[in-house]
Amino acid sequence: MKRLKCSKIRKLSADRPEASVQLAKKELNKLQQMTSQSISVSDEIEQIVADLRRVAAPSSEPFVFTKKLKENRELLGAIFKDCGDIEFRNFDAGGKKALIVYLEGMADTSNLERNVIKPLMSQTGPDNPNTGNLAEIFATMKSISEHILGASSVSVLTKASAAIDAVMTGNALLLMDGLSEGLSISAVKYVKRDIGEANNEHILRGPNEAFNEGLPDNIVLVRRRSRDTNLKVQILKIGERTKTSVAVLYVANLVKPGLVQEVERRLGLIKTDKILASAKIEEFIVDHPWSPFPQLQTTERPDKVLAALYEGRVGIIVDGTPATLLVPCTYNVMMQSPDDYTIQPVISSLIRLTRNAAAFIAIYLPAIYVSVVSYHPGMLPTTMAISIAELRARTPFPSFLEAFMMEVLLEVFQEAIVRLPLRLSGAATMLGAFVVGTTVVQAGLINPLLVVVVAITAISSYSMPSYPFNLALRWLRIPMLMLASILGLYGVIIGILAVTIHACSLRSFGESYIGGLFDIDLLSDWKDGIVRLPAKLLKERPKEFGAKDLTRIGEEDG
Amino acid sequence: MANLEVKKHMSAGQLAIVVFVTCIGAQIMLTPRGLIAEVKNGAWISVLLGGMFFYTATYFMLRLGKQYPDETIVEYAPRIFGRIGGGIVIFWFNLLFYMQVITIFYGVGRIITFYMFDRTPPEVVVLALLVVCTYCALQDWGTILRIQQFLFVIAYSILILVWLTSILNFQPENMLPLWPLDIKGVTLGSFTTWGMYSGYECVLLLLPLVYRKVSLAKLAKTVGVAFVGLSIVFMLIIVLTIGVLTVEDAKNLPFPSLIVIRSVELPGTFLERLENYLLVTWIPVVFDTLAAMMFFMAEVCMRQWRHADHRPILLMLVPIIYIGAMLIDTPQVNEILGKFTMWLGLSFSFGVVPTALLLTWWKKSKVGKDCG
Numbered sequence: 001m002k003r004l005k006c007s008k009i010r011k012l013s014a015d016r017p018e019a020s021v022q023l024a025k026k027e028l029n030k031l032q033q034m035t036s037q038s039i040s041v042s043d044e045i046e047q048i049v050a051d052l053r054r055v056a057a058p059s060s061e062p063f064v065f066t067k068k069l070k071e072n073r074e075l076l077g078a079i080f081k082d083c084g085d086i087e088f089r090n091f092d093a094g095g096k097k098a099l100i101v102y103l104e105g106m107a108d109t110s111n112l113e114r115n116v117i118k119p120l121m122s123q124t125g126p127d128n129p130n131t132g133n134l135a136e137i138f139a140t141m142k143s144i145s146e147h148i149l150g151a152s153s154v155s156v157l158t159k160a161s162a163a164i165d166a167v168m169t170g171n172a173l174l175l176m177d178g179l180s181e182g183l184s185i186s187a188v189k190y191v192k193r194d195i196g197e198a199n200n201e202h203i204l205r206g207p208n209e210a211f212n213e214g215l216p217d218n219i220v221l222v223r224r225r226s227r228d229t230n231l232k233v234q235i236l237k238i239g240e241r242t243k244t245s246v247a248v249l250y251v252a253n254l255v256k257p258g259l260v261q262e263v264e265r266r267l268g269l270i271k272t273d274k275i276l277a278s279a280k281i282e283e284f285i286v287d288h289p290w291s292p293f294p295q296l297q298t299t300e301r302p303d304k305v306l307a308a309l310y311e312g313r314v315g316i317i318v319d320g321t322p323a324t325l326l327v328p329c330t331y332n333v334m335m336q337s338p339d340d341y342t343i344q345p346v347i348s349s350l351i352r353l354t355r356n357a358a359a360f361i362a363i364y365l366p367a368i369y370v371s372v373v374s375y376h377p378g379m380l381p382t383t384m385a386i387s388i389a390e391l392r393a394r395t396p397f398p399s400f401l402e403a404f405m406m407e408v409l410l411e412v413f414q415e416a417i418v419r420l421p422l423r424l425s426g427a428a429t430m431l432g433a434f435v436v437g438t439t440v441v442q443a444g445l446i447n448p449l450l451v452v453v454v455a456i457t458a459i460s461s462y463s464m465p466s467y468p469f470n471l472a473l474r475w476l477r478i479p480m481l482m483l484a485s486i487l488g489l490y491g492v493i494i495g496i497l498a499v500t501i502h503a504c505s506l507r508s509f510g511e512s513y514i515g516g517l518f519d520i521d522l523l524s525d526w527k528d529g530i531v532r533l534p535a536k537l538l539k540e541r542p543k544e545f546g547a548k549d550l551t552r553i554g555e556e557d558g
Numbered sequence: 559m560a561n562l563e564v565k566k567h568m569s570a571g572q573l574a575i576v577v578f579v580t581c582i583g584a585q586i587m588l589t590p591r592g593l594i595a596e597v598k599n600g601a602w603i604s605v606l607l608g609g610m611f612f613y614t615a616t617y618f619m620l621r622l623g624k625q626y627p628d629e630t631i632v633e634y635a636p637r638i639f640g641r642i643g644g645g646i647v648i649f650w651f652n653l654l655f656y657m658q659v660i661t662i663f664y665g666v667g668r669i670i671t672f673y674m675f676d677r678t679p680p681e682v683v684v685l686a687l688l689v690v691c692t693y694c695a696l697q698d699w700g701t702i703l704r705i706q707q708f709l710f711v712i713a714y715s716i717l718i719l720v721w722l723t724s725i726l727n728f729q730p731e732n733m734l735p736l737w738p739l740d741i742k743g744v745t746l747g748s749f750t751t752w753g754m755y756s757g758y759e760c761v762l763l764l765l766p767l768v769y770r771k772v773s774l775a776k777l778a779k780t781v782g783v784a785f786v787g788l789s790i791v792f793m794l795i796i797v798l799t800i801g802v803l804t805v806e807d808a809k810n811l812p813f814p815s816l817i818v819i820r821s822v823e824l825p826g827t828f829l830e831r832l833e834n835y836l837l838v839t840w841i842p843v844v845f846d847t848l849a850a851m852m853f854f855m856a857e858v859c860m861r862q863w864r865h866a867d868h869r870p871i872l873l874m875l876v877p878i879i880y881i882g883a884m885l886i887d888t889p890q891v892n893e894i895l896g897k898f899t900m901w902l903g904l905s906f907s908f909g910v911v912p913t914a915l916l917l918t919w920w921k922k923s924k925v926g927k928d929c930g
Contacts, residue, residue: 487678487682515701518712
């Protein structure tokens with residue numbers, strides 16, 4: 001006791017050096033350093049992995065199926081963790097444990113029940129002498145599919161990634177105890193829009209069916225119009241995460257050699273996380289993404305797709321998008337409408353010529369107005385020049401500024417009308433027409449002739465059969481206005497030449513965008529180009545797209 | 559990547575169009591005055607004779623090209639004339655294009671400034687055209703060929719249509735005497751038309767694109783059609799200029815063709831001051847010629863220096879062209895340069911090319927004898 005009282009209170013570190021605070025701090029620092037180093041190493045590794053992969057998301061095999069159903073279920077459970085819409089249905093089949101996995105809402109459960117679960121459950125155990133070779137049947141997934149299942153389309157899967165894809169597509173996945181493979185059973189049934197009329201491509205006569213968002217429906221709409229076995233459909237998956245189905249359609253004995261391969265090559269190079277619309281694919285596969293001109297034709301109409309396929313072109317249908325892509329695309333096809341083939345050839349030719357003139361007006365008219373008014377009034381008749389001068393004297397702005405303001409206003413109105421709900425768009429149109437058409441002129445801000453010029457320009461651009469082409473024309477107006485304001489008509493001509501050079505230099509899958517228009521080697525294409533001759537005279541397919549068989553109307557096969 | 563661009567070759571018709579659009583350029587506005595002053599009423603005969611002369615020169619070129627079906631003059635000139643001699647011929651060939659390009663730029667700058675923008679310096683006008691020509695010449699030949707065909711249909715048809723309106727002021731008696739007695743003057747004057755027809759030299763560069771597909775006879779016939787077209791257009795310009803203005807007036811005006819069209823009046827119509835419309839349609843025609851020639855210059859340099867791409871060379875040539883065009887500051891200098899270029903071109907077409915052809919035949923016959 002005495003010794004205890006006398007003894008000093010000693011630090012713990014005196015007896016146990018490893019327990020000192022200093023040392024603890026030191027070790028803690030080391031730990032902190034290691035942690036921060038490990039974070040930076042982890043970042044670097046992630047960067048290296050990303051650089052090596054160069055894909056938006058991993059697509060490697062997540063796991064390998066085993067023969068134990070319980071393990072397979074756990075592995076799938078881990079993959080589909082927190083996916084409340086994934087159904088796991090356990091049952092007995094032929095004395096074995098079985099599991100069926102499907103996405104609720106996308107899989108047709110009544111079909112599964114009738115053609116898969118019921119037939120499998122009705123099989124008795126292998127010990128039953130009446131069952132004969134049941135053990136043999138249940139030895140492989142292939143024999144199960146051949147002997148028991150009533151589903152129309154099944155496929156044996158050995159890879160887990162394929163099995164997961166199948167489930168996510170809407171198919172059912174069947175797993176059996178003792179088998180390290182799965183069975184994908186086609187049972188897709190999902191909510192979709194009915195096949196209706198085309199929203200953006202109305203025609204007066206002819207079919208009005210349009211694509212919807214479902215890929216199988218869209219393929220059927222094309223297939224239904226042709227019983228040609230040369231009409232081929234290749235399905236690809238694009239989008240590292242969305243794995244969107246994309247169908248490539250072509251007529252095998254017509255399409256230019258190499259075109260389909262090139263389309264598939266470009267589609268295969270798309271490494272992005274998601275594909276939600278065909279427009280996204282368009283951006284990835286066009287030759288000149290910076291050009292304002294659309295280089296892929298977009299359509300909602302199956303008849304248009306089929307007509308294009310029989311010209312030797314290739315169609316690209318994207319799951320979830322009604323807008324189908326057609327390649328190659330040239331200026332000529334942009335200026336054609338299905339209506340051209342439902343009216344008299346003479347009238348159709350006249351309409352096509354008018355459309356070409358409208359395309360010219362849609363780009364250049366405001367620029368020509370500005371240049372003539374500002375630089376070359378002498379080109380106008382004297383009386384007209386005087387009246388324009390009088391009108392312009394009442395407005396405070398130079399002609400370029402007036403035209404520029406009108407263009408901006410026009411763009412704003414167009415955007416507003418497109419974006420507004422249908423009930424409000426009428427009001428916006430009225431307001432726009434009233435304010436611009438009347439008040440701005442009465443207020444002396446804008447020359448009334450310019451209002452007429454801009455209105456004609458806008459109407460001309462609306463007459464384009466293709467909306468993306470209309471947008472390109474709208475876009476080009478502003479640089480043309482600037483050139484006109486700097487160099488007058490000379491500037492306009494320089495601008496026209498620049499646009500011509502650009503359009504001739506554009507290639508859409510090997511075809512020149514506008515250069516083929518007056519190519520003397522393609523003179524026969526004029527029959528269905530700027531004009532349209534009667535169907536009897538359209539004996540050849542367009543040479544432009546390099547179709548292997550140019551004969552369209554010939555003698556019957558012997 | 560699949561080669562979907564199957565149009566690697568030209569047809570004979572396309573070559574004819576290229577010859578046509580390369581020949582018709584600024585000279586349709588610039589040359590008539592000098593020719594009319596020199597030959598007077600017989601200018602239209604000189605134009606036709608010139609067409610025949612320069613078609614003959616082109617035929618020599620086609621025959622020469624036939625001897626080397628896969629090569630341009632840049633490749634075979636050193637084999638014919640030796641390394642140094644070949645180098646001089648190639649330089650000569652390219653100098654021809656250069657001289658024409660700078661005189662055309664100068665002429666265009668003057669005309670546009672004179673008639674459209676009297677307060678704008680010609681440098682600005684030339685620069686704008688140079689930019690757009692460079693943009694075109696930077697493209698591949700396939701694109702340029704398409705542009706030429708496009709403008710061949712659009713620009714030339716409108717130009718000829720506008721030009722034909724001057725028929726309204728045509729006085730047939732101004733053409734008299736229709737058949738002048740000075741045959742020697744008319745014949746010599748036909749060589750002056752070189753400025754109008756020049757550009758046909760491009761066949762020496764373009765033949766490899768055509769020869770494997772087309773025979774010499776067909777090519778000669780098709781290019782002949784191009785020359786017939788050229789002769790008709792040039793004759794139309796000369797005849798209408800004299801017919802509207804008379805010889806005396808035409809030779810005293812700087813740009814008689816524009817005065818011809820300015821004098822046309824279409825009462826009661828929307829169109830007035832037609833010279834602006836003519837100029838507007840003439841600019842694409844000039845552009846066509848200039849862009850093609852700039853491309854040819856870059857192509858010759860590219861082949862000579864064994865480069866794979868003509869674009870960097872073209873971009874190097876652009877300031878040289880601009881400076882060259884700006885250095886011509888008076889009509890007198892322009893006239894001297896024009897004459898120098900003409901003699902350079904004539905001696906190339908009727909001296910160098912026939913010599914090259916004779917040398918090639920001689921060498922080939924020698925090779926045959928040695929083998930035998």
